[in-house]
Amino acid sequence: MSTTYTVDSATSRATPTPKPMKRVTIPAIKARKGDPEAEPLVMLTAYTVRTAQLLDPHCDILLVGDSLGQVIYGLPSTLPVSLDMMCAHGAAVSRGSYHAAVVVDMPFGSYEASPVHAFESASRILADTGAAAVKLEGGAAMADTVRFLSERGIPVMGHVGLTPQAVNTLGGYGARGRSGAEYDKIVGDAEAVAQAGAFAVVVEGVVETLADTIVGTLDVPVIGIGASARCDGQVLVTEDMLGLFERTPRFVKRYGNMAETMTEAVERYAADVRSRAFPSADEIYKPKS
Numbered sequence: 001m002s003t004t005y006t007v008d009s010a011t012s013r014a015t016p017t018p019k020p021m022k023r024v025t026i027p028a029i030k031a032r033k034g035d036p037e038a039e040p041l042v043m044l045t046a047y048t049v050r051t052a053q054l055l056d057p058h059c060d061i062l063l064v065g066d067s068l069g070q071v072i073y074g075l076p077s078t079l080p081v082s083l084d085m086m087c088a089h090g091a092a093v094s095r096g097s098y099h100a101a102v103v104v105d106m107p108f109g110s111y112e113a114s115p116v117h118a119f120e121s122a123s124r125i126l127a128d129t130g131a132a133a134v135k136l137e138g139g140a141a142m143a144d145t146v147r148f149l150s151e152r153g154i155p156v157m158g159h160v161g162l163t164p165q166a167v168n169t170l171g172g173y174g175a176r177g178r179s180g181a182e183y184d185k186i187v188g189d190a191e192a193v194a195q196a197g198a199f200a201v202v203v204e205g206v207v208e209t210l211a212d213t214i215v216g217t218l219d220v221p222v223i224g225i226g227a228s229a230r231c232d233g234q235v236l237v238t239e240d241m242l243g244l245f246e247r248t249p250r251f252v253k254r255y256g257n258m259a260e261t262m263t264e265a266v267e268r269y270a271a272d273v274r275s276r277a278f279p280s281a282d283e284i285y286k287p288k289s
């Protein structure tokens, strides 16, 4: 699958193809753990081509997260997200990027039943999207699946701690690891997926000391979200970080106010349409003289 794109002369809407650049590879991401000089990994979610184009030069990893269910589709959780949705958005993000490694989430129901089922879903994701790797949620219970995929050429990013696809088992989206038993279980989960071959592990929504323990234990990069500043990298949902939503989790830092910017632009557009100030002479076609 081509990861570049050409100007669409019919709509003029595409951005010209950027200079070809070597993509960040999965082995290079894994190797960051052992490099004392390495900077923390920068990862953001992307679901669409234009967002991918804008984020790509600044990120090591673009995650096509199943959070797209809520962010793009307004679903109540990530559970109804389908493999078709992930493949369509994953392909768009690959087309819009040329530098960052693209990782696509395996949606709920596409990998839990067996390693073979997971292989069928993951191989379709890689073939349809051009992504370099998949991410799946779960710890020790998923270790056999992580091993099965990794040994068959499919790089896997793990995801432990607060795992949103397990919201019904966990009972909500609160931080994990406050009790000793849960703390130990999450450390064990992270170790299990790393030992099974995960090239990196996302740790989400856990108490800081737990994240620090995992960072100190694993020999692959630990990417935090609501975890610890000492993680080997950080990830956020881009729309949360840009301030598109009124409510975001405590761990989100807003670097923009996209909701305000959009509202202000749409208000001005609506006023111009109603007053006939738009379109003006600059925006209409005249017959050739």
Ligand code: KIV
Pocket (backbone or CB within 6 Å): 045, 063, 064, 065, 066, 067, 068, 105, 159, 202, 204, 225, 235, 236, 237
């Ligand atoms: O789906 C997603 O966006 C994620 C990140 C928040 C880690 O899994």
